[in-house]
Amino acid sequence: MKQAIVLAAGEGQRLRPFTVTRPKTMLSIADKPILQFVVESLAQNGIRNIIFVVGYRKEQVYDYMGSGEQFGVEITYVTQETQLGTAHALSQVKDMAEDEFLVLPGDNLIEAHTIADFVQIKPEAMLVERVSDPVRYGVVSMDGSEVKDIVEKPEEAGSNMVNTGIYAFTKDIFKFTESVLDIPDALNNMIAEGYTINALETGGTWLDVVYPWDIISLNDAVLRNIEVSLGGTIEAGASIKGKVMVGEDTVVRAGSCIYGPVVIGSGCDIGPNVCIMPATSIGDNVVISPFTEIKNSVIGNDVTIGAGGIISDSVIDRGCVLKGRFTAVGGQSEVRINGESPSINVGVMMGEDCNVESNVTAQPGVIVGNYCQIQMSKIISGRLPDKSLVY
C-alpha cells in the first residue's frame, strides 16, 4: 500500500464550541491536531502519498498541514463541498486513487503501531478493535476473519468488535460509493454481492473524540508517551520533574513547578511561582501569571491566565483572557448535548477569544461558547451560547 485517503471534511457538531471555527480533525491534543497523529502514523509506515478530502473550514487544514513537506509526506487536497457522508467523501477522489489504497478517518487519533500490520493487508479489508461499549460505534459481526455485516450504533451489540473506520480498498469500492452515503453501507452491499471483506484486529491506540470533555481524557492518554525536550529558558529555581516538553522562546520563571507529563508550546511566559501539574497541554504564546495552578487541562494558543487561578479538568480554547483568581475545578456534572446527557467529571469547556474578568468561578461542567465576555466576580454555570455577555 503506497497511498492513503484521509477523510477530513467533517465538522463534529457535538464538539461545539470547539468546532465552530475548525473541523474536528484540527482539535489539538497534546499540542498537535488529531490529523497530525494520523499523518505521522502513515509516514512511519512508509505511506507518503496522502490525499485529504477536506470541506468544513478547510483553510485550517491547509494552514497547518501545508504541502506535507514538514511531515515528510506529499499531500493533495480534494474538496467535498457538502458533507453528506463518508462514502460520498471517498467518491470525490475516484479519479486520483491508485489500484490499492488505505482509507482513514482524519478525526480519530491513532499511532503508528495501530496500522503497522494493516498496511500490509490485501484489500478489501477493515481494521477492527475490541471495545467495552460497542453500542457507540459500528458493530462488526464476523465469521472467522471475514466480515458478515456492520450495524451502526445498535441498541444491543452482538459482539464487542467495532469498525475503526480504517479500510484497505481496491478501486472496486467506487462501484458501491455512488448509491449510498456512508462506507459501512457500501461494504454491506459489497458483501451482499459476494465480495470478501477481511477484518484485522488491532490492539493499538484508536481514540475518538465525541464530546468536548473527551479532549481531556485523550490528552491524558497521549501525554503519557511524550519525549522529554526542553527548549526556551528555564530559570534557576524552577522545578521540572517527569516528562516535560517546553518549546522555543518560552520562559519558565523561578519558583515554578512543572510535573510531567506536560507539554508547553513556544513563546510562552510561565511564572514566577506557577504550578503546572500532570496531564496538561499548553499551546504557543501563552502567559500564565504567578500563583496559578493548572492540572489535567488543555490550554490553546494565545491564552493569558491571570494571577491566582485554579484550573483543572478543563479546556480553554485559543485567545482567551482570564484575569486573576479564575477558578474552574472538575466535579461530577451532567451536560446535555443533542439529547444525550452523560455524567462526567469536568471543569470548564471554554470556546475561543473569551474575556473573563477577575474572580470568576466556573461551576463543574459549564460550557462557555466562543467570544463570551464575563464580568467580575460572577459564578457561571450551565451552557453559555457564543458571544454571551455575563453582567
Added chain:
Amino acid sequence: MCGIVGYIGEKKAQPILLNCLSKLEYRGYDSCGIAVSANGIEVHKDALRVKALTKALPVLDGAAGIGHTRWATHGEPSKLNAHPHCDCAGRIAVVHNGVINNFQKLRDQLTAEGHNLVSQTDTEVIPHLIEKYYDGDFEKAVGLALHDIEGSYTMIALMAGEPRLVVARKDSPLIIGIGDRENYIASDVPALLNYTSRVIYLEDGDIAVVTADAVEVKQDGASIVREEHKILWSVEDAQKGGYEHFMLKEIHEQPKVIRDTLSEYISAAEPAADLTGVDGSSLDDILILACGTSYHAGLVGKYIIEGLVNVPVRVELADEFNYSGQASARNKAIVITQSGETTDVLKAIRKLRETGCRVIVITNVVGSTASRIADRTVYTRAGPEISVAATKTFLAQLIALYWLALPYSRVDIGRLDDLVLEIRQLPVKVQRVLDNETAIADCARQLAGFENVFFIGKGINYPIAMEGALKLKEISYIHAEGYAAGELKHGPFALLGSNTPVVAVVAQDNTYEPMVTSIKEIKARQSPVLALVSEEDETMEGLADSVITVPQIDPLFSPVVNSVVLQLLAYYVARERGCPVDFPKNLAKSVTVE
C-alpha cells in the same frame, strides 16, 4: 529587477535551471531564457513565462548552464531582448541583473571595434566585452570587462569549453548554493530550497569562480573567504499547500507570522532596537523611510511612535528622500524594506550613514544588503513571500514597529500591561477576521463591478486606507485611491456618485465621530459605502450600505485587523474579475533598479 540562476555539476542543467527560475518569477516575468553548455553554447529564450518556455524547449544535454527571468528596463520584453545574451561567436553567454549606466558609450565603442550587438539591452555589452578581452583566461576577461562597466552588474557568465561559471555581484543580490559535487547560483534563496540549504552570500564587488566542486571568491583580485550559511526556510514554505494562490495562503499565514515574530521579540530580554539619543536622552525626531507597501507600514509607525513615545516622526518615500531629503546626525532613522535589496532604499541608507544618522532596518531577509549596511536590524519572521502583493510581510512590519515603540512608551504601567496583553491577542483577532472570509468575499463581489473605488480612513487607519487602495489596484486593476477622510471634501468629492463606492475604515477612537460625519457627507452624494467597523459598533449598520465587522480591539492595534480585511477584499475582487492574483502585470516583487 530580474532573477538569475546558474548550475554546474553532474546532472542535466536544463530542468534545474527552469525549476529555479520558476521560483524567482516574483522578481520579474515578462521574458525568460536559459543557456546550457554542452559541445557549444545553446541559448533558448523568449517573451514567455517560465512555464510556457519549459513546454517549448527541446531536451538539452549539458551539466552547466545559466538562466534569467526578466523585468524589462532597457528594451521592451521580446525574444531578442530576453537574456541570456551572447558574444559575436556565440561562445560566451551572460545573464545580468542591474543597470549599466555607461552602456551607450560601451556599445558605440564595441560597434566601432566591429562587434555586432543585436538587442536593445544594456546587458549585451558584457559578453562582447568579455570576448574582446579574452586571451585564454576566462576569469581575467570577465574581470577586465566588469572594470569597464559603470552601474550595477550582478551577473553570471558561461563560456563554451570552460568547466566553470564566473559570477559577480554589484548592487543586486546573489547567492551561491553549495551542493555535493555541484553548485548553484541564484538571486534569492527560494530558488535553491529544492536543492540545498547551504549558501554563501556574495558581497558587493565580489567575483567568484564556481566549478562543480569548488567556489573561489575574490575581492579586488585577492582571494577571500565568505562564510557559509544554513538556510532555515523549508521548501514547504514556498509552496501553495491547498490554496489557489500564494496571496491567499500568505494572508492565512498571518496569525502564525504574528505569533512567530512576537515570540522572538518577547523572549529577547532587551528592546528590539535603541530608540534613544546618543547619551540615552530622548530623540528630537525620528525619520522613517520606505517604498510601496512598506511606506504604508512606516506611516502607521508614525502614529504608533508619536502616540506612545511622544517623539515627532517624519515619514518619507526613500526615493524622494534620495533627491531632496535631509537628516541630521542627531536623529535616528527607521528604514523598512521587505527584501532588504530595494535599490532606492539602499541608496537612502547609504546617504543617511554619510550624514552620521544611525539607521535601524526592518527587513524580512536575513543577510540582505540592507541588514549589512545598517547599524541595527530588526528582523520580521514572515518567511518567504511569493505573491507580488505584500500581505504577511506588511503585518509583520507593523508588529516590529509596535515592538520597537512599546519599551519607550510614555503611557502608565496599567496601560502598558493592557497593550502587551492585546498585542499577544493579535493572532486570534486576525484569525477571527479570516474566519469571517465568506462575508468579506460577498462584499468583494459587489465591489468587483466598479471601475473606481475610494478608501478613506482617519488617524492611525488613514495609512490602512492607502494600503487597502494599493492592494486593490495592484491585483484587481481597479482604479483606487486612499484618502484621509477629512481630505475628501477638498477635491475628490467631485468624483463621488452612485458609480464610485467608498470603503470606510472606522475605528473606535477619537476619529469615530468625524468618520461618521464624513460617511454622511458621502452618502449625500449617493456613493455606496462599505464600512469596516468594530463588532461593538451599533450605529454604522444603519448608515453604511454594507458593513464588515472586525473583532473588538484597542484602537492602537486596529490597523492590524483592518488591513487583513482589506487584503481579503482585494483578493476576492481580483479573483471575481479573473485577474492573475500572484503575478499582476508590469509589477515585480522587489525592485532592484531605480
